[in-house]
Amino acid sequence: MTAATTRPPAHVALPDAEQARHALRMRELIYGHLRSRALCAMAELGLADALAERPLPAAELADRAGADPALLTRLLHALAAFGALRATSGQSGSSGSSGSSGSSGSSGPSGEAVQAGRPGEFFELTPLGAALRTDAPASALPTALLVARAVAPAWERLTESVRTGRPGFPEAFGEDFFSRLGADPALRSVFDRSQETGLALELAAVLDAVDFSGALTVVDVGGGDAALLTGLLAAHPELRGVLVDLAEALEPAARRLAGTGLGARCELVAGDFFAPLPPGADRYLLRHILHDWDDDACRALLRNCRAAMGPEARLVVVDHLAGADPAGGDRWGAVMDLYMMSLFGGGRERTREEVTGLLHEAGFGTVRVTRLAAGAGVFEARPGDGRPAGGGPR
Template sequence: MTRLPPTTLLRAAASVRAALQRVTGRMVPPEVALLELASGFMASRTLFAVAELGVADVLADGPRSPAEVAAVLGTDPDATHRLLRACAAWGVFHEGPDGRFALTPAAGRLRSGTADSMRDVVLMLGHPDYQQVWGGLAGSVRTGAPVAEHALGRSLWEHLDHDPAFGATFDDAMSRLTALDWPTVAAVYDFSRFSTIADVGGGHGQLLALMLSAAPTARGILLEREAVARRAEELLRTAGVLDRVRIQPGSFFDAAPDDADLYVLRRVLHDFDDEQAAAVLTTLHSHMPDGATLLVVESVVPTGNAPHLAKALDLDMMVFVGGRERTDAEWRTLLTSTGFEPPRIVPTLSSVSLLESSPRRSS
């Protein structure tokens, strides 16, 4: 497991970073600040090009000149130099006095096939299809409805099935983001006290495999749509936990396991509006045995002007699927209105929090 710095140190660092951003914002003329914000797409598209071309892989064995990188990639030497130079200004790659470029820690995360790689996430976020949907944000604000179907010609879920290449990139990015959150989740929650863990809407089983690694005597259940569940077997086998897992194809709108003592929903409910999210929770409530625990792993949007990734992810949910990120009060209302006890909310050092609850039974 990744070793985390002390919680107090990381929170202090986050506070200092936010304070510096506020101070910088006051020192920069507002028109300059707006220009920098509006130019943010350039960084996203540049990182996408670096990931798509595989530049970081070429530099894995040591510094190279732009001409040497271009020779390996089959790209234009001058254009390659300009790409590397732009990235180096952001701390992605470093140009030495001899004009050769080397990996930085950030650039190292753009390599492919490494345990800490973020390449698939960058490829997803910078993909033209993903960017095209975000281009319709104003339309989503006008109507309150998602614009993915208009931008892509079909819903996001249908598009992932229609375009296998983008679907694979999306799936790999989701698995990486699950693994990215995991150390912060495992640091604050004990999974070993449960005997049967049900991952509801658990995708390819990445989170379930991690939870079972933290609970070596527990068994697991993966509830997922059949098309997705079929692809989970390989990941679970590779993780060495397949023999402890029951894969249960189905939709969480109308089915759930009846025999678990921990039910986990990780970034499932934010895909839906309140009515649909309530339907998922109501189904779960009807299947959960007495004494079972519900663990919702989601962002909690902070109040005020504090920076938080959830505030941008909320727009992401809006344009793609019509879902939403929720505040503390909104989560409490959603859970209690569907028959659950008021949740215990446990923050983590990542953008997610853990909302622990249990079904409220009538006396």
């Protein structure tokens, strides 16, 4: 094992302009964890919702969040530097008085007065920061809460994961990710909400990529709280749905279907998706499922879908694509792949060719691939002999 070293050189080497630029950029990347933690703190403190109607001074935000005024002010200035907030000299855009001057102080560690915001200073949301509001379309709030409460500790173990081949999540929590969700209803709710808001970035494109028109039956395999299935049923009134997932996922799915008035058009089936699936449907869906598993498990799951399908049925796989934009660095695919590495043993993002290869090995023929702007790919496959039969990417 190669150990890192910090042995100093014999003399300080001064960088040229390009080396200095790269050295500063590298430090920015290294300290990026603090930026993430600041945004997660913004989410946990409810700052975006507190600022939804009008700008507020730091002292009032601290009172609402139950936070130390001076330290919250420093966090607010950092969030402004990151583009999530904007510091103003007055109540621009305000609908009324805040009821606070914004100049309240607190005592620091040495007992001296510490200013909680500059006199007359208010903070307001930017369009970027508004993405953390509870009611924002495709809100990032549940994702920030999921990261803060469950995912970040697994990320902290990335070096050890690379060395040992074991994901960080079980090491941090003593159980695997899905067992943790099953034992913690509050965390399960945050996870489901994060999945739902992520779906908002993909649903229209998925509906454009795949033909769901007509009196079809769709089986959503591992469909969670039915966010995807309700979107499909709402868009296509003739469609009928079947959701297959573990028992603990079905209660929130039933609530969602009842709340949307779509319960009569959907059957909920408790089960492991490695067990036999409801046969004879027209479409089988796997949205962000394969990237949780290693290749052997993916082949088993795909063959299980294949066994349930008739010759005219179609399988639809939605997953993030690795290597989709090599020229642009494929940053999103790389980040999501590290995410999978931290949570699941064998889980990873795959290239278009790797997913297509798994489909062919599991007995699927024609594969059509549509790349989505949000970084995912939609794979549409039919039962076949496992050999490609046309239908390239579009």
